[in-house]
Amino acid sequence: MSNNEAKFVLGAYRANGRDAEDATFGAALAQAKNDPALGAWFVRAQAHDAAVAAKLREIVPPAGLREAILAGARASRAPKIERRFPTRWFALAASVAVLLTATLALWPSRAAAGTAQLAAFAINDTAHAQHGGHGEAAGALQVMLSQPVNRLSAGLPVDFTALRATGCRTLNFAGHDVLEVCFQRNGAWFHCYIVNCADFPAMPTGTGADFDQQAQFGSASWSDGVHRFVVVSNAGLGAVKRLL
Amino acid sequence: MSNEVFTQLVDAHYAPLYRFALSLAKRPADAGDLVQQTFFIWATKGHSLRETSKAKSWLFTTLYREFLHGRRRDIRVTLLEDLPPGESEVVAEDVDRATQMDAATVVAALQTVDEVFRAPLTLFYLEDLSYTEIAATLGVPIGTVMSRLSRGKTQLRAALAQEATAAKSKVVPFTGAQGRKQS
Secondary structure (H helix, E strand, O other): OOHHHHHHHHOOOOOOOOOOOOHHHHHHHHHHHHOHHHHHHHHHHHHHHHHHHHHHHOOOOOOOHHHHHHHHHHHHOOOEHHHHOOOHHHHHHHHHHHHHHHHHHOOOOHHHHHHHHHHHHHHHHHHHOEOOOOOHHHHHHHHHHHOOOOOHHHOOOOOHHHHHHOOOEEEEEOOEEEEEEEEEEOOEEEEEEEEEHHHOOOOOOOOOOEEEEEOOEEEEEEEOOOEEEEEEEOOOHHHHHHHO | OOHHHHHHHHHHHHHHHHHHHHHHHOOHHHHHHHHHHHHHHHHHOHHHOOOHHHHHHHHHHHHHHHHHHOOOOOOHHHHHHOOOOOOOOOOHHHHHHHHHOOHHHHHHHHHHOOHHHHHHHHHHHHOOOOHHHHHHHHOOOHHHHHHHHHHHHHHHHHHHHHHHHHHHHHOOOOOHHHHHHHO
16 A cells, blocks of 8 residues: 555544544554654644534534524424414314404405305414324425524415325315414414315415404415415514515 | 433534534535534424434435535535545645634635535544544445545545635735835
């Protein structure tokens, strides 16, 4: 083995000595021990590697990253909404109040009623449903939704059939499938409900977003012409608006 | 996997993963997102990994794939691979320079290294993965890892020297009170 070949191999030898037992380095290490020039090079190379490694260890992750990771993991394990409420009675009362309010307030307009009823359905589901059953496709969408830089009104990559087929939580509203994906952004929980516009011809398409606030729940509803989306959060209407 | 085990996994690996992500993505916010995304994927499907001992390699591999997935691979990769071997000489001045520089400057220099070399180089300096584990993480042969380490180190030494020169040129000689008296 020439010295250049030994240098090539020893370049992969970690300065913390954790490769000492690796036989791959045996011959090159022995050569460095017996050849003064190669030995001196190896000492300098290791010192350089150790210095850079030490600098890299000084880099500290931003505050809050650990907590965000742990919170995100809890989210992916299908959070149960009951945890956020003191009692089931409170959840039941809130859902009844929400449904009554939404129904009474939005009854007059038939076209708007479809959208509003879907929003009320979504809020009610957020208030006391047990969420879960996300598949791989939903996971990708969940990650996209969770990214603070993504504005939801700019478009969402939804393949309704694929999401439903791969285990995304699917509900039924007025005889049609509704997909639901939970996600977290900036510490707040959101629930995105998706329907096919073709299933609900009475709902307007291509219009701006409608917003609603029922109790602590804020919701936004909009359409991209193919799907209608409703996002609900107990973080309030402001948090929902910031998503768009 | 229990919450406790997951927390232990996060505590053991999130810092080195962040450092690796920072070297790739360059911006702290993007690095944080990459780390979060990696653990999110673990939480959703990585827990099916039977051998928990392989979690570390799995996390680094996943983070790297997520990074690559986020943007198109640099077309210069092939061209860089064709370059002759790097200059392996290390002089005492290189060592002093790396020792005296602050961490942020060293990381900034590391981020200027071509990505194809930067990924194995950062994993090497994190000292968590052996060269064989780096090869598995990046999906390249062991010889390629050694080659990339050699070239990457050459680029890094050059970048550190450049950073040092730039830092020197920014230093304005202090003329002090004498200079003001003359004006």
